[in-house]
Amino acid sequence: MGTRDFFPPGADQPSAEIITLQIMEPTEIRNIAIIAHVDHGKTTLTDAIMRQCGMFEEGMSMDVNTLEKERGITIYSKNTSIFYKGTKINIVDTPGHADFGSEVERVLRSIDAVLLIVDAQEGPMPQTRFVLKKALEIGLKPIVVVNKIDKPAADIKRTENEVLELFIDLGANDEQLDFVTVYAVGRDGVAKRELTDTFVDLSPLLDTIIEEIPPAPRNIDAPLRAQPFNLAYDNYLGRLAIARVYEGVIKVGDNVYIKNMEGATRSGKISKIFTFRGLSREDVSEAVAGDIAMIAGIPDIFIGETICASPTQEALPSIHVDEPTISLNFMVNNSPFAGREGKFVTSRQIRERLEKELEVNVGLHVDFVDADKFRVFGRGELHIAILLEIMRREGFELQVSQPHIIIKEVDGAKQEPFEEITIDVPSEFQGIIIERLSNRKARIVSMDPHENTVRMIFEGPTRGLLGYRNQFVMDTKGQGIMASRVEGFKPYCGDLVKRSAGSMVSMVTGKALGYSLDNLQTRGQLYIEPNVEVYEGMVIGNTAKGDAMSVNPTKGKQLTNMRASGTDDNIQLAPAWQLTIERGLEVMEDDELLEVTPKSVRLRKEFLTDLDRARARRK
Numbered sequence: 001m002g003t004r005d006f007f008p009p010g011a012d013q014p015s016a017e018i019i020t021l022q023i024m025e026p027t028e029i030r031n032i033a034i035i036a037h038v039d040h041g042k043t044t045l046t047d048a049i050m051r052q053c054g055m056f057e058e059g060m061s062m063d064v065n066t067l068e069k070e071r072g073i074t075i076y077s078k079n080t081s082i083f084y085k086g087t088k089i090n091i092v093d094t095p096g097h098a099d100f101g102s103e104v105e106r107v108l109r110s111i112d113a114v115l116l117i118v119d120a121q122e123g124p125m126p127q128t129r130f131v132l133k134k135a136l137e138i139g140l141k142p143i144v145v146v147n148k149i150d151k152p153a154a155d156i157k158r159t160e161n162e163v164l165e166l167f168i169d170l171g172a173n174d175e176q177l178d179f180v181t182v183y184a185v186g187r188d189g190v191a192k193r194e195l196t197d198t199f200v201d202l203s204p205l206l207d208t209i210i211e212e213i214p215p216a217p218r219n220i221d222a223p224l225r226a227q228p229f230n231l232a233y234d235n236y237l238g239r240l241a242i243a244r245v246y247e248g249v250i251k252v253g254d255n256v257y258i259k260n261m262e263g264a265t266r267s268g269k270i271s272k273i274f275t276f277r278g279l280s281r282e283d284v285s286e287a288v289a290g291d292i293a294m295i296a297g298i299p300d301i302f303i304g305e306t307i308c309a310s311p312t313q314e315a316l317p318s319i320h321v322d323e324p325t326i327s328l329n330f331m332v333n334n335s336p337f338a339g340r341e342g343k344f345v346t347s348r349q350i351r352e353r354l355e356k357e358l359e360v361n362v363g364l365h366v367d368f369v370d371a372d373k374f375r376v377f378g379r380g381e382l383h384i385a386i387l388l389e390i391m392r393r394e395g396f397e398l399q400v401s402q403p404h405i406i407i408k409e410v411d412g413a414k415q416e417p418f419e420e421i422t423i424d425v426p427s428e429f430q431g432i433i434i435e436r437l438s439n440r441k442a443r444i445v446s447m448d449p450h451e452n453t454v455r456m457i458f459e460g461p462t463r464g465l466l467g468y469r470n471q472f473v474m475d476t477k478g479q480g481i482m483a484s485r486v487e488g489f490k491p492y493c494g495d496l497v498k499r500s501a502g503s504m505v506s507m508v509t510g511k512a513l514g515y516s517l518d519n520l521q522t523r524g525q526l527y528i529e530p531n532v533e534v535y536e537g538m539v540i541g542n543t544a545k546g547d548a549m550s551v552n553p554t555k556g557k558q559l560t561n562m563r564a565s566g567t568d569d570n571i572q573l574a575p576a577w578q579l580t581i582e583r584g585l586e587v588m589e590d591d592e593l594l595e596v597t598p599k600s601v602r603l604r605k606e607f608l609t610d611l612d613r614a615r616a617r618r619k
Contacts, residue, residue, distance in 0.1 A: 028215040029290045031244070033092040033107050035135065036117035037125035037483065041147040041186040045117060046080070046093045048189035052202050053082040055278035077107050077230060079242060079292060081276040084206050087215075090276065090292045094131070104131050106303055106319045106362065108138055110229040110244035110292065113213040116142040116163075117186075120154035123162045126422045126485035133170050143212055144181045145191070145205065156183070156195065180212050216290030217246075224248035224256065224309035226293075227316045228301055231360045237272060237296040239359055241307075244292050246316065248309060251286040258298060259306045259315040268307075271297035303362050324365055324377035325417040325462050325486055328384065328585075329401040330354065331373050333595055335604055336509065336535040341597040342397025347372045350398055353391060361387070377406065379486075381466065385581045388596050392581075397597045399604075402588050405463040407492065414492035419465060420445075421458040423472075425480040430454050432475045440464030441493045461493055462486065467586040501525075503548045503589060504541035505605055506534045510554035518571045520551055526576045527603065528553070537608025539592060541577075550610060579603060591616070 034042045077094045092111060094104045108114070114135045118124055124132075135142060146159055160181065167177055182205050184191040190199035193208065225248060228241035250256070254270045274281040274294040287293035295307070304319035332338075332347050339345055344353070354366050354374060363383060367375035378384045381403060388400065408415045421442060423433055427449065433456065434444060442460025465484060472482050504524055514530040524543040534540055534553055543549050577583075579601045584594040588603055591613070595602040607613045 028087045029218070030087060030089045030113075030209060030213050031092075031111040031216050031290075031292060032089065032113050032115060032209065032213065033094055033104075033111045034115045034117060035094050035104060035108075035131040036147075037119070037122075037127040040117050040119040040122070040125075040128075042117050043093055045115075045145070045147065045184065045186035046091060048186055049082060049091070049202055049206070050080065050278065052189060052206075053084055055080070055082055077104070078279075079230075079276050080279050081292075082278070085210065087210055088291075089206075089209060104134065106229045108134050108140065109317075109319050110227070112140070112216055113209075114140050114142045115145055115209075117145045117147050118159055118163055119151075120146050120149045120156050120159050121151045122424070122481070123155075123159045124166045126420055126483045129166060129170070129420075130485045132166065136167075136170050136172050136176055141176050141212075142179055143208060144179050145184050146181060147184050147186050149183050150185045150188075180208055182208055218288060218290045219247045220249050220289050222247040222289070223313055224250050224254070224307065225313060225316060226250055226295070226307040227319070228295075228303050228305060228307075229319065231301075231303060231362070232294065233356070233359050234296070238299045239301060241295045241298060241301045242292065243295055243307065245287050245289050247289050249286050249288050250293070250295065250307070254309075256298075257308045257311045257313075258301065259308060259311075259313075260302070261304060261318040263315070265311045266300075268298040268301075270295060322379075322486070324363065324379055324406060326380060326384070326403045326405055326466075327375055327377045328403045329373050330376050331399050331401070331593075333397050333399045333597070335399065335538075335595050335602070336608075337533070337595075337597075337600075337602075338397070341599045343395035343598075345397045350374065350396065353394075353396060357387060376400075381582060381585050385585060388581050392596050392598050395598055399593045399595045400585075401593060402590050403466060403585055405461070405466070408489055410489070415489040416492050417462040418459060418487045418490045419462050419484040420487050421460060421465065421482065421484045423456045423458070423480060423482050424453055425456075425476050427452055427454050429476045429480060430456065433472070433480070436468070436471065436475060437464070439496070440468065441496050459487070461490075461496075464496055470583060470586050501542040501544065501587075502546045503539045503592070503603075503605075504543050505548055505550050506536060506538045506540050506553055507550040507610070508552050508554050509535040512540070512553040513556050514571045514573060515557045516551075516553050516555040517573055520553060521574055523549065523551075526574075527579050529576050530573070535604075535608070537605045539603035539605065542587065 034046055036042045077092055079090065079092055081088055081090045092107045094107055116132060118128060132142065144163055146156055148154065149156055182191050182193055183195060184205060189202055191202045191205040192199055193204045226243045226245045228243040230242040232240040232242060234240055250270060250273065252270055252273055256268055256270060257265050258268055259265050273284050273287050275284050275287055275291060281294060306315040330350060333345060351368060351374065357364060358366060363379045365377035376384065384403065405416055425433060437458050437460060440460060441464050442458040445457045445459050448455045469482065472480060501524065504520065512528055512530055512532050512534050517526060517530055520526060520541065524541050526541040528534065528540045540553055581596060581601055584601055584603055588594055591606050593604055593606055595604055605613060607616050
């Protein structure tokens, strides 16, 4: 059978060719998801499992997207499968960052158990709590994998105690509390059941999966019922549903019925079915109950709907995805440098790209009411920044407004999203962290000193964290770890002041010169290097004080034929604080726009001249 690979928008095809192995059809199927906090080793462990089972070669990885490789994080959930001792194990690798939580929530409904990966040094972190809570609510029994036990600072006993406390805090039942623990070093591809055992390979983990996780029910005699938990897109086949088949058999050419969450029913016809063998997708004629398959032929299929054989069948429980927490505007770029770098610059092209993104990105909402301005709703700054980064690499040019949190009104009272913030820092920095977060309306929930470090847990509004992450890095001199998770909407906590710095705004158009920047760097932090083109109204840095300041970065040294002592000193410029999309979204003010092009990220005032800004303030 032929194979073909599909990837979500922005994903890249693996450079190495994937070869499907000829393996006997399995007698049983296990469906598992690997969940953890960001950077606790999910993808590394999955890669090691795949290599041990002969599913791909050394050097390949589940993270096939260029951005995932650059940042070292998983952005898209991905399906794969392995064959071990006559059993097919479907594995879903999930993101660990809270901004991509929507990827995790829908996956958990489609599988039968989870591997909970916990770093032996860091212990459970906010996203660990988030994903575990979702798994326990559904009734899944986790297998706990204490990973990275070879770290010098690993504290296995403390990590195990914290995991048990977390299970109890989240209301795990007796069966869930009786979880099995496996110890691993995912980077080396080894695991063991007891700390006294010797490392060999990952067979102890794979054996535990087969022993502890029951086979997926294979009720093939019942009428078909399947439910999509993920989406993909293909230029030839259109929208594809990645679905768990719960009952019956689905075949190519079947006429099926789709029931949505409101109870409405429509019909469709299956044109293609693919199942997973390793990372490759295998073209098959049917998929049976218990398996996970990719289905083509239903162009309007959506996550959580039920694919049935009859219109009278009862729909499966719908999949709920948490709502967005921030919003901002996507607009056509109208700066003086507009159109220099981008291939796609019109509102129609931006609209079509956002509509395509909605095909697969269920955590994103877009309001298309305005013809030239689109209101985009997302789960966090990183969620939006990843979308912008993908678009700029595709050749899009646009500008966005400052992110704002979403305010809801419940029973006549305003509510806003709150987050739990977990911070690990050297003890010497705890005072400044408490001061900064207290000013942003966060309150400390717990403090746990451990040798020379301290773990602090805060609870505060999401808007208090907007723009704080860069400040956190500077306050802790890069030695701190901060992670957060959305807890839900709580009563609005009033106004807060987040930023003490102002903007340094160019008053002229031209090329920045080192002589001028040398004088300006004493007033604040610069965003640009010498010889960079600037325009009037472009923000080139920030000031130490909170007032905006108009400057001339193109001013050169007045040259004469006279020499004077002390006036010919060498210019020593500090490295510029290069603007990235995430940094721009953090530091921008309400009257500023972030200009995103294929080669540049610039910050600018909405009104470019001093006169226009003065008029806007009066209005």
